[in-house]
Amino acid sequence: MKATCWTGRNSVEVLDVPDPRMLNARDAVVRVTSTAICGSDLHLVDGYIPTMKKGDILGHEFMGEVVEVGPEVRNLRPGDRVVVPFPIACGGCFACEDGLYSLCENSNPNAGMAEKLMGHSPAGVFGYSHMLGGFAGGQAEYARVPFADVGPIKIEDDLPDEKVLFLSDILPTGYMGAEMCDIKPGDTVAVWGAGPVGQFAVAGAHLMGAERVICVDRFPYRLRYAERAGAEVLDYEQVDVLDALRDMTGGRGPDACIDAVGLEAHHPTPAMYAYDRAKQATRMETERPYALREAIMACRNGGVVAVVGVYGGLVDKFPMGAIMNRSLTLRAGQCHVQRYMRPLLERIRAGDIDPSFVVSHRLPLSEAPRGYELFKNKLDDCNKVVLTP
Amino acid sequence: MSTTTDRFARTLGWASLALGAAQVTAPDAVTRLAGVDDSPAARGVTRLAGGRELMHAGVLLGGRAPARWAWTRVAGDALDLALLGRALAGRRGERRRRVAFATAAVAGVTALDLICAVRGTRSGPAPIELRASITVNRPREEVYRFWRDLENLPAFMAHLESVRPVGQGRSLWTARGPMTDVRWEAEIVEDRTGERIAWNSVRGAAVTTNGTVSFTAGPAGRGTVVDVAMEYTVPGGALGTAFARLLGEHPGQQVRDDLRRFKQVMETGEVVRSEGSPEGTRALRQLRQHPAQPVGGRS
Numbered sequence: 001m002k003a004t005c006w007t008g009r010n011s012v013e014v015l016d017v018p019d020p021r022m023l024n025a026r027d028a029v030v031r032v033t034s035t036a037i038c039g040s041d042l043h044l045v046d047g048y049i050p051t052m053k054k055g056d057i058l059g060h061e062f063m064g065e066v067v068e069v070g071p072e073v074r075n076l077r078p079g080d081r082v083v084v085p086f087p088i089a090c091g092g093c094f095a096c097e098d099g100l101y102s103l104c105e106n107s108n109p110n111a112g113m114a115e116k117l118m119g120h121s122p123a124g125v126f127g128y129s130h131m132l133g134g135f136a137g138g139q140a141e142y143a144r145v146p147f148a149d150v151g152p153i154k155i156e157d158d159l160p161d162e163k164v165l166f167l168s169d170i171l172p173t174g175y176m177g178a179e180m181c182d183i184k185p186g187d188t189v190a191v192w193g194a195g196p197v198g199q200f201a202v203a204g205a206h207l208m209g210a211e212r213v214i215c216v217d218r219f220p221y222r223l224r225y226a227e228r229a230g231a232e233v234l235d236y237e238q239v240d241v242l243d244a245l246r247d248m249t250g251g252r253g254p255d256a257c258i259d260a261v262g263l264e265a266h267h268p269t270p271a272m273y274a275y276d277r278a279k280q281a282t283r284m285e286t287e288r289p290y291a292l293r294e295a296i297m298a299c300r301n302g303g304v305v306a307v308v309g310v311y312g313g314l315v316d317k318f319p320m321g322a323i324m325n326r327s328l329t330l331r332a333g334q335c336h337v338q339r340y341m342r343p344l345l346e347r348i349r350a351g352d353i354d355p356s357f358v359v360s361h362r363l364p365l366s367e368a369p370r371g372y373e374l375f376k377n378k379l380d381d382c383n384k385v386v387l388t389p
Numbered sequence: 390m391s392t393t394t395d396r397f398a399r400t401l402g403w404a405s406l407a408l409g410a411a412q413v414t415a416p417d418a419v420t421r422l423a424g425v426d427d428s429p430a431a432r433g434v435t436r437l438a439g440g441r442e443l444m445h446a447g448v449l450l451g452g453r454a455p456a457r458w459a460w461t462r463v464a465g466d467a468l469d470l471a472l473l474g475r476a477l478a479g480r481r482g483e484r485r486r487r488v489a490f491a492t493a494a495v496a497g498v499t500a501l502d503l504i505c506a507v508r509g510t511r512s513g514p515a516p517i518e519l520r521a522s523i524t525v526n527r528p529r530e531e532v533y534r535f536w537r538d539l540e541n542l543p544a545f546m547a548h549l550e551s552v553r554p555v556g557q558g559r560s561l562w563t564a565r566g567p568m569t570d571v572r573w574e575a576e577i578v579e580d581r582t583g584e585r586i587a588w589n590s591v592r593g594a595a596v597t598t599n600g601t602v603s604f605t606a607g608p609a610g611r612g613t614v615v616d617v618a619m620e621y622t623v624p625g626g627a628l629g630t631a632f633a634r635l636l637g638e639h640p641g642q643q644v645r646d647d648l649r650r651f652k653q654v655m656e657t658g659e660v661v662r663s664e665g666s667p668e669g670t671r672a673l674r675q676l677r678q679h680p681a682q683p684v685g686g687r688s
Binding site for chain 1: 524526611612642645646649652653656657658659660661662663664665666667669678679680681682683684685
């Protein structure tokens with residue numbers, strides 16, 4: 001089959017690889033009908049996530065048709081149409097029973113590697129390094145889905161792929177970012193990053209009753225997407241974000257701040273950008289945490305900073321003093337997608353939200369490298385790339 | 390291993406650091422002191438020796454059980470003595486006096502290094518002690534029963550090939566060693582239903598091993614806490630252990646991974662596999678992963 005493979009830093013190729021083979025009794029094999037490139041895939045391509053290996057199949061946002069199920073999978077049969085959540089979760093451990101699916105205690109066969117970097121291991125993830133399991137990803141013609149009896153959600157009506165595909169990651173991820181903010185009536189929520197996750201965080205904050213949502217980015221076209229999702233926008237290359245947010249909130253600061261940027265943030269002042277860029281390049285830190293630092297500084301006293309942008313390792317110059325002295329709550333997590341798929345599917349069916357608005361490019365799988373190029377360099381107003389095998 | 394010996398080794402490490410730093414940053418002063426400042430090669434050789442001293446310092450100050458690393462210093466001393474011996478042969482007068490003094494000093498230090506290194510290794514091949522715990526989200530009885538059926542152990546213990554009961558609480562264990570299979574007979578010496586199992590290798594077995602596993606209820610009904618403690622001496626003693634470690638099978642990691650697989654079997658029914666390690670994980674496999682793409686006829 002054809003699959004999108006990581007072939008080194010800044011190198012993605014569509015290669016011929018063997019077809020998936022069942023490895024466990026609770027596996028299913030899915031013929032992929034739609035798959036998307038995620039912002040977090042760019043961290044892999046740019047070489048910031050350790051333990052990638054040449055030939056690794058990328059992709060953790062995918063859906064398709066079940067073609068084969070293992071003997072222990074009783075809820076699915078060939079022909080079923082399913083969306084697959086990006087964290088792999090067994091459903092039977094303490095974390096899964098608690099709804100913390102991205103922390104499944106059994107789905108990462110390489111937990112030992114993750115423990116060395118992070119103390120304890122999170123769940124395995126499709127196509128996201130060997131530290132997170134060494135699972136083949138879904139930007140391919142076929143994908144093996146472990147614990148197929150737990151993760152995939154069946155789509156039983158005729159909703160088109162583009163309306164449901166993003167249940168696999170970015171819609172629940174943005175939504176969970178907003179949920180972590182404990183939004184109360186009258187709250188102002190600020191979102192750093194007007195990419196698709198930020199756009200869904202904006203939409204989520206509105207669904208949860210935020211009074212105002214403000215989105216921070218520097219790409220006008222992405223800010224327009226955020227505006228369409230209901231945000232007021234700030235271009236951080238035009239205004240001083242901290243000043244602007246103070247002005248907009250009567251001096252208090254936003255009640256909650258969402259970091260939907262992660263480890264490859266950007267800074268408008270060249271010297272500041274160069275500082276962390278240099279430390280990152282020499283591996284003295286693994287992140288460029290401008291968005292996170294600013295979100296913490298902006299947040300009102302006693303407020304919540306919710307992190308859904310991906311971080312890989314160590315952050316430098318972290319304003320812990322602000323968090324401690326101003327009673328901020330820092331919440332974070334890879335999305336527990338399985339927990340949100342059903343309720344969000346209901347909201348899509350009810351017409352409360354149509355996630356397909358984020359799609360800007362539709363390409364055949366064979367053009368995945370071009371998709372990465374467009375998405376990474378924000379060319380041609382690229383917002384979200386959907387690949388079809 | 391005695392802590393006094395380790396403290397002794399650390400002191401030697403600090404000495405290496407001081408000498409190494411001096412040799413690297415001020416080689417001329419050192420060559421003058423040693424009486425070899427007339428040789429054009431002396432400065433370069435001193436710098437190299439300084440780099441070596443810094444490596445000694447690294448292993449002596451960085452390791453957890455530094456005493457045995459004093460052997461690296463002994464080897465370095467031998468080299469220094471050889472160099473100084475050559476220098477002594479070609480010199481007269483004041484320089485010869487200085488070289489002789491330096492040689493005597495190094496000889497004295499060699500004696501100290503030797504004492505430290507010998508003390509550090511004399512305790513012999515201490516048995517490897519391993520401990521690990523995991524919480525399994527299943528009832529205590531069930532977890533105990535699965536473990537008590539020793540034939541199940543190879544399903545999650547990566548290095549075990551098979552465990553075959555031979556009657557009277559005894560069983561024949563076969564493990565994959567780094568070179569060949571290792572076989573030994575073990576017997577269960579304690580068996581408290583639902584609580585604890587203890588085993589020993591029988592006298593005369595190739596591998597001396599004993600272990601216990603205990604099962605306690607997790608807090609507020611949160612499954613079963615499984616605590617494993619094992620001790621074993623592998624064939625080949627310390628050398629065998631070091632060799633095994635070189636191959637990536639760090640025993641501590643091995644037992645943690647074994648328990649993780651035990652949890653997978655109890656909670657999900659089998660060992661979880663990924664394309665990176667399609668045959669199921671071993672500590673070794675974590676280091677040498679297959680690319681995350683399906684394994685097939687071609688790749």
